Amino acid sequence: MLNIVPMKITDVIIRQASMADCTYAAQISEEMDASARARGTGIGRRSCDSICQKIAEGNAIIALTKEGQWVGYIYLEVYANGNFVSHCGLIVAPGWRRLGVATQMKDNIFWLTRAKYPLAKIFGITTTLATMRINSKLGLQPVTFSEITQDPSFWKKCEQCVNYQNLKNTCFKNCYCTAMMFEPDPAPKVNKL
Template identity: 45%
Template sequence: MKIVIANKSHTIYADIICKTIEDAAQVRGTGIAKRKPAYITTKIENGNAVIALDGDKFAGFCYIEAWGHGKFVANSGLIVHTNYRNLGLAKQIKQVIFKHSRTKFPTAKVFSITTGLAVMKLNSDLGYKPVTFSELTDDQSFWNGCKTCKNFDILTRTSQQMCLCTGMLFDPKNNNKEASKEVKENVFKKLKNLKQNLFLKKDKNVK
């Protein structure tokens, strides 16, 4: 298994990457924005992605997005093919893309929005901390990318202040790893309760 910074030779995997992301969204039943092969290809050609390969077989992927003129970057589209899950590959990919992000954008704040508890744990281990959406990028291009997510109506109703995703941030100016485990667990509990309430309200509206 190799995890490498993607280059033009890896654009042949763009279709399977998008298909794997779409399939994962359907299985999980959670909000995951769709990606198009052309967009993934651009990220690969610009050197803003990492890919995991088992020989010539696609195993996993993640890419970097820059927002607010490079003040913020996000590690997006983290995905592992179904044949390679439960092997710790997602954690390895996350570590490589995070290091690559810090190398290319050393002064940028690295952020993430996700509904996945596993991704939250990976982020926390790297030094991210839970934050409100107001502390993330105000670049509207980023939030427009949520339009293909099935929960976009919640984001719209709350004026982009909250959704079912949790916002997390790594600020290179702060030593986020010093945050106590107790504080992080309390924040996660509050966010979890908020999301449960949002789910209940959404179900009532559907009925």
């Protein structure tokens, strides 16, 4: 008989990644690839160098167990001089899925983005209902692709997706992914006494 110990979210530390976390880059990259293949779509694989670059820029969130086992990763990408920020590459290790790790990681990357780029429109594209639900709770709303960044470097990251040719055929206006965006209030309201 197997002795299975359920994993708890309290066993996980979620924080801004540091350069020491580059030791997990190969594992993160491989899991991104495996997850995309298993779903038949989704995020393209990111290279170890790309993962470490985001960490070095202070633009990544990582989840680890207290013992140092990798649990999850997500990063932000800046476009149009900080007017748009995309949340990219959300991946959680298979044994840690459906426990709330992704929700907490998205919450952390959302507030990291708000701190670094308070006026930026925050967006992402996804094929998963779970990510859409998390995004909705953070205030992101479905939008057309024309409302998110038109920077070609954003769309280049989609090249490894099995649906890239469909996206390209529509001139980057339509895909199987759903685009979602959060628009900050450009003029904070002032309470009058």
